[in-house]
Amino acid sequence: MKDTLLTTAGDPRKAKFIAISERIIERIKTGELQPGDQIPSENELIKTYNVSNTTARKALLEIESKGWARRVKGKGTYVLNRTEDHHLLRTLGSIYATRRGFHDSLIAEGFTPKNIVLEKTILPDGISSEINGRHFIIEGPVMKLHQLRYADDILIKDEVKYISLQLCPKINRIPTEVSYFKVYENAYHLQITEVQQTLSVRILEPNTTNFDLARPTAAFVLDSAVVCTNDKVVEIEQSYYHGDKYKFAVIANPEKQPRPMV
Structure with missing residues (x-):
């Protein structure tokens, strides 16, 4: 048009x-x-x-x-992010935002990203999580990735991901700053059918987390599961977002109404 x-x-x-x-x-x-x-x-x-x-x-x-x-x-x-306090806006329910990935999103907004990997190990047993009242399970082996995400040298996300090595063999050899969602689709040819997410708030106390906090601070806690064909769970995530640095939006996709018959 x-x-x-x-x-x-x-x-x-x-x-x-x-x-x-x-x-x-x-x-x-x-x-x-x-x-x-x-x-x-x-x-x-x-x-x-x-x-x-x-x-x-x-x-x-x-x-x-x-x-x-x-x-x-x-x-x-x-x-670019031109907000006065440089809040980061993240949209739940946006496949576009999920596919782009955290690292590339920061670059696109004008920030300098940095990752510090705290743990990258292979767990022989599976992992499970309850999200939105549903139980999601990844059978072992599973790659556990725990990393700290920075924007302009400010820690803004403490991220833990569990990724199926059955569905994504040798994914542990891939650099951690990539968009794993793109890797699932492009390298392993998985068809993502569903992304379940819940967002809650928790008060973090100083000296009890990886965040450098001078006072009790609210953090967003994001639990998510990425599901592909045949209800196979490829990824489970639990991450903490610095509450002073983030705002979240939600995309609602109402079901399409059937067309009237003529």
């Missing part, structure tokens, strides 16, 4: 690339595009606004030069 912005804008003398950039920046300001979201590519702008590749490229450069987005080489242009 063509965007009518360029024919309805109040100033016909305004350069097309400026009009396009202003439209996208407005989408960022209203929250339609969130920090870390990919903004339309050069080809998408050409198709949407019926402009040349030069105009589309200049529009993207204009958005980036004004500090609203940054280009990640070989991946695209992403909305």
Whole structure:
């Protein structure tokens, strides 16, 4: 669908690339595009606004030069995190966000990520977890990965993952900063059918966790399970998110209503 912005804008003398950039920046300001979201590519702008590749490229450069987005080489242009306190917004229920992965999400938002692996071991026995009233089990062997996730040298996530070595043999040899969701799909050709998640809050006391806390601080606790074909559980996770650094949103996907018969 063509965007009518360029024919309805109040100033016909305004350069097309400026009009396009202003439209996208407005989408960022209203929250339609969130920090870390990919903004339309050069080809998408050409198709949407019926402009040349030069105009589309200049529009993207204009958005980036004004500090609203940054280009990640070989991946695209992403909305930067411009919140005053640099809160990180994460969306539960978003397969897109899950597929992109934690490391790449931080880079897209303009942060410098760092991981410290505390434990990476193979457990011969299985692991289980109760999420949303359901029992999820991974049969052994299982890789346990415990790592600390930093953004600009600030610890923001204490993450523990359990991954099936039956479904993903030798995944323990893969670098830990990758998006495991992409690895499941691309390297092991698993079809992800379901992601179950629960979010709770726990008060963490100073000197009792890996977070450097000066006072009791709320932390988000995320429990999740990733399920593939035949109800096989490929991953179970329990992670703590620094409560002062995060905000969470939820995507609701209402069931499609049946079309009326005619």
